[in-house]
Amino acid sequence: AQTVTQSQPEMSVQEAETVTLSCTYDTSESDYYLFWYKQPPSRQMILVIRQEAYKQQNATENRFSVNFQKAAKSFSLKISDSQLGDAAMYFCAYRSYNRNDKIIFGKGTRLHILP
Amino acid sequence: DSGVTQTPKHLITATGQRVTLRCSPRSGDLSVYWYQQSLDQGLQFLIQYYNGEERAKGNILERFSAQQFPDLHSELNLSSLELGDSALYFCASSVVQSGRAKGSEAFFGQGTRLTVV
Numbered sequence: 001a002q003t004v005t006q007s008q009p010e011m012s013v014q015e016a017e018t019v020t021l022s023c024t025y026d027t028s029e030s031d032y033y034l035f036w037y038k039q040p041p042s043r044q045m046i047l048v049i050r051q052e053a054y055k056q057q058n059a060t061e062n063r064f065s066v067n068f069q070k071a072a073k074s075f076s077l078k079i080s081d082s083q084l085g086d087a088a089m090y091f092c093a094y095r096s097y098n099r100n101d102k103i104i105f106g107k108g109t110r111l112h113i114l115p
Numbered sequence: 116d117s118g119v120t121q122t123p124k125h126l127i128t129a130t131g132q133r134v135t136l137r138c139s140p141r142s143g144d145l146s147v148y149w150y151q152q153s154l155d156q157g158l159q160f161l162i163q164y165y166n167g168e169e170r171a172k173g174n175i176l177e178r179f180s181a182q183q184f185p186d187l188h189s190e191l192n193l194s195s196l197e198l199g200d201s202a203l204y205f206c207a208s209s210v211v212q213s214g215r216a217k218g219s220e221a222f223f224g225q226g227t228r229l230t231v232v
Binding site for chain 2: 107
């Protein structure tokens, strides 16, 4: 069974600085998707960024980018120019490509932005 | 707006009671997922339906059940409620995989906050 591990329960970063959230996963599959979801205080789940395992190029969405290391099964999220609105819980998630299967979430990292 | 609608938004009920949570997926999405999020916890996968049929099951209690109807909306039934069932229950939907489809992520509703007193 696939697992997703986020080893940092909480992190803090100064406004305008850069922060990296870590995620590792375990799978025997070769095709899959990885995601980072953001959950602000409103509790809404918001997709931040998506990575397809077959793509070597790291995904980027504005200030958000990932470092995808397939061999190491690592998928970190980098937030540049941190803003107060980035304060939230961030979840790393895995989904198998070959079946329309459930999305498995890590336990999350709570990110604090310091003004 | 994700396009996934969950009702009700809030629900307060007593222990021992039964409640039904409803989810309408995005138009065209055949898969529906249910997740439970207890206070300051991660999302625990409960169950997945695909086009009316159960596709995957997580750590769903026997007191809980779900179904997906022909119009693709889904209901999660929680019975013999206990204090520990108080949580935020999310429904999510996703498109069917077809080739390297771009739509691979699940879209989440705003959740139903259940409080058992």
